[in-house]
Amino acid sequence: MSVRVRRVYEPPEPDDGVRVLVDRLWPRGLSKDAAHVDEWPKALTPSTELRRWYHAGEGSYEEFADRYEAELDAPEAGELLSYVRELTAKGPVTLLTASKDPEQSHAAVLLRLLGPDAR
Template sequence: MSIRVRRVYEPPEPEDGVRVLVDRLWPRGLSKEAARVDEWPKALTPSTELRRWYHAGERSYEEFARRYEAELAAPEAAELLERLRALGDMTLLTASKSPERSHATVLARLLQE
């Protein structure tokens, strides 16, 4: 299974596979047609509290990743992770300006385990 992480603002590519938006909010200024999102599992996004904590200042990405993994261990999230794994090749889409230091990278790693 191949899992990619890309910005949702980048144009879709044939090798994207299933396109999964992993942000809680719809990306600003992007139409649904342009985004071509196949799945949008909002329950897999970081909680509002965790998101606010991480963006409140100089916070450790490693600590954010640890806390996010703990949230994903909840039964509902674990079920959704299994459902996503069953989809096969996919691209996780985020509006984050730094996808490599976002929740999408943590989620991609967990999906590949």
């Protein structure tokens, strides 16, 4: 199982495997052809309210991560998380985000939740 996080603006690489966009909004200025996105599970992304709260600087990353994990307990999000886990069992998966700091984003939370081999 191989999972990693990359910025969606970076060009695709041969070892990306299945490219999964994990942002609720489509990245600005990027065409769908250029993004090479295979999956876009919007219900797996943080809610609009949580995203706005975090970007407003109202809380720490740790609190954001806790709130996001709680959102992932919802049935639809949980099903999508299981689906992405299934994808990782079949081959490499790259989580794509437009976040300027992927290590302090929801993509890092997903990476951690998807297993020990995630990088």
